[in-house]
Amino acid sequence: MMEMVGSMEKTTSRTLNELLVKLFNNVMDTEEKAIITEEYKDITNNDMHIIEAIGIEEPRRMSDIAKRLDVTMGTLTTNMNSLEDKGYIIRERSTADKRVVLVVLTPKGKKAFYHHRDFHKNMIKAIVKDLNEDEMKVMIKCLLNLNQFFKKLEHENE
Numbered sequence: 001m002m003e004m005v006g007s008m009e010k011t012t013s014r015t016l017n018e019l020l021v022k023l024f025n026n027v028m029d030t031e032e033k034a035i036i037t038e039e040y041k042d043i044t045n046n047d048m049h050i051i052e053a054i055g056i057e058e059p060r061r062m063s064d065i066a067k068r069l070d071v072t073m074g075t076l077t078t079n080m081n082s083l084e085d086k087g088y089i090i091r092e093r094s095t096a097d098k099r100v101v102l103v104v105l106t107p108k109g110k111k112a113f114y115h116h117r118d119f120h121k122n123m124i125k126a127i128v129k130d131l132n133e134d135e136m137k138v139m140i141k142c143l144l145n146l147n148q149f150f151k152k153l154e155h156e157n158e
Contacts, residue, residue, distance in 0.1 A: 020146075027123075034119050040112055042086050048116045050079055051088060056110055059092070059102035088112060 032045040040048070053068045054060050066076045080103065083089045088109035094100035105113055128136060 035116055051112050052116055054103050056113055059104045062101045
């Protein structure tokens, strides 16, 4: 009986691993194909995530965007230069504190933001469409556990 349980665990583990690898690759590939359409061929999937991090609310500080994306200010500045040149963002100095650079999306940037957000909304709808409340709780717990695993690895490698 113990051998059967061990064998089942190995099969389940292998299946979960294969699924996670396939899902990761599919999300990355599909998101890029769905988001970087003819209209947005001048930017990358990474640029879309920067646009998402800027958001559509009030102007956002460069330092807050860098922190949210877990990138250096230098890396972010390079990307912001490109997004500004292409008309997706505007950077301006804060009137309250001249050292602070604020970023806002242009109308073109807001359109890209909504385009990206809609992809993610549709993806989430597809994931949860047949789940009942208990299944949703289990899925959320699994994803939280996976996220904790990655955070732990990240901190161990710092």
